[in-house]
Amino acid sequence: MIRQNQRFLTQIYVFADLLCTLLTFLVAYWLKFKSEFLPHEPTLPFRTYLMWATVYSLAAVLIGFYVRFYAPRRRKSVSYETMKIIQVQGLSFLGLLSLLYIVKEVHISREFLALYLVANIICLCIYRSSVKFVLSRFRRRGFNKRYILILGAGSLGRSFHDSIAQHPGLGYDVFGYLDDYQTEHDDEHRQHKPILGKIDDLDTILTRHTIDEVIIALPLKAYKKYAFIIDKCERAGVKTLIIPDFFDVLPARPFFDNFAGIPLINVRDVPLDELSNQILKRVFDIAFSLIMIILTSPVMLLACVGTKLTSPGPVIFKQERVGLDRRNFNMYKFRSMHVFNQTVADTQWTVENDPRRTRFGTFLRKTSIDELPQFFNVLAGHMSVVGPRPERPFFVEQFKEDIPKYMVKHHIRPGITGWAQTNGLRGDTSIEERIVHDLFYIENWTFFFDLRIIVRTVTKGLLNKNAY
Incomplete structure (x- = not known):
């Protein structure tokens, strides 16, 4: 019954969100004006606060529909829902502040x-996560299933x-397969669901059985059958999804674009290609770098003095x-080695017990103090606070031939720290693993x-055991 009434479920979610938001209003009002924690007499009557809370709640629902917060979320993660809640509540709050300014309240x-905004986000996250957890438990026990062909x-x-x-926990159950080459696949399917027939039997299967979604997992040479399959599924009111036979060359989250009315698959969707995200990241980079x-x-001044006193040569x-x-x-660093031929520095890795380094330079590297001048690179626009670490041209030329997708990291500004570094991939570690983490960061970037990554850098990554 639940499976067949998604619209009814959406209405329940809307009502529950409204109720949660209004109950949170009562809690926030009590904490601010009635409790002993924040004793303060309101200058406006309760009904005025209630009116604006209602406006805020309705605005959150409308914005939720606009950003597809109430779309089916069976396949969405808890972190995705949390981000959507923050997005919806943040936009609603900005709208409320704008209205208050316009009416001069x-x-x-x-x-x-x-207090109301923070309480709303916390309560909605707890309530939505709890619902998701309960539904997942029910689905594991066989309830609320969706059947896939x-x-x-x-x-x-x-x-x-x-x-x-x-x-x-997603609640999906494979009903079976359809395939025109049954004899070739019979032995392979002893541990899988049965092959129910050929592709031409699709209409019969959809008529006789309750199928929610049809997954097309055919090779490219069978593309001529797609029109027939999609037509039969749409006539039966069944959703159709296609797994491209070349999915292994696509990123985890490919983006579908449109050019001159023709749908295109964007092989590498980079969130930082959007101007709004670029501006947000750049403003944060400048503000954070100035603060740092x-x-x-004082630490950089001591590093300058220590470098100058312990070895001849420039400080930077x-x-x-x-x-x-x-x-x-x-890229700028505090000098941690003796002055030598620049060509050697550009073409050789630093190794453990490297004779080129100074004793004070070893300390700078281990504590990451030598990286501090890179905040000036950030201000100049060469780098970002967070991003893939930049490499020397000599090694880039080598890696781009040997490591697949290595050059994708240059789609965004390099960073002082990054997702790979906070996962222990610093110094003498696998370049392949670093690229995997860098690509994940590029494709999944958000401000949060x-x-x-910055918090993890401060709490885990300042002392670098791999820094030679």
């Missing part, structure tokens, strides 16, 4: 509004079946690195992901 408590019993279809089997330069200026070491759009720039 200046006497409403700013502390109450802040896979077209194509080859390796592609079997891989999809195995992936579904590893996530029972001010806060660490400049080295050419490859950055955004494969353009070279000079940057904040998470």
Whole structure:
């Protein structure tokens, strides 16, 4: 019954969100004006606060529909829902502040509004996560199932079946397969669901059985059958999804674009290609770098003195690195080695017990203090606070031939720290693993992901055991 009434479920979610938001209003109002924690007499009557809370709640629902917050979320993760909640509540709050400014409602408590926003986000996250957890438990026990029919019993279809089997909490059950080459696949399907017939039997299967979604997992040479399959599924009111036979060359989250009315698959969708995300990241980079330069200026002054007193030569070491759009720039560090031929520095790795380093330089590297001048690179626009670490041109030329997708990292600005570094991939570690983490960061960038990496850098990554 639940499976057949998604619209009814959406209405329940809307009502529950409204109820949760209004109950949160009562809690926030009590904490601000009635409790002993924040004793304060309201300058406006309760009905005024209630009216604006109702406006806020309705706005959150409308914005939720606009950003597809109430679309079916069976396949969405808890982190995705959390981000959507923050997005919806943040936009609604900005809308409320705009309305208060327009109608000149200046006497409403700013502390109450802040408390209300934070309480809303926390309560909605807890309530939505709890619902998701309960539904997952029910689905594991066989309730609220959705049934899938896979077209194509080859390796592609079997891989999809195995992936579904590893996530029972999603509530999907493979009903069976349809394939025109049954004899070739019979032995392979002893551990899988049965092959029910050929592709031409699709209409009969959809008529006789309750199928929610049809997954097309056919090879490219069978593309002529797609029109027939999609037509039969749409006539039966069944959703159709296609697994491209070349999915292994696509990123985890490919983006569908449109050019001159023709749908295109964007092989590499980069969130930072959007101007709004670029502006947000750049503004944060500038603000954060200025703050860090001010806060660490005593440490940088001591590093300058220590470098100068312990070895002859310049305090700052400049080295050419490859950055955004494969353009070279000079990256700054506090010098940690004796002065030597620049060609050697550009073409050789630093190794353990490297005789070129100074004793004070070893300390700078281990504590990552030598990286602090790179905040000036950030201000100059060469780097970002968070991003893939830049490499020397000599090694880039080697890696781009030997490591698949290595050059994709240059789609965005390099960073002082990154997702790979906070997962222990610093110094003498696997370049392949670093690229995997860098690509994950590029494809899944969000502002909060940057904040998470910065926090992990401060708490885990300042002392580098791999720094030679």
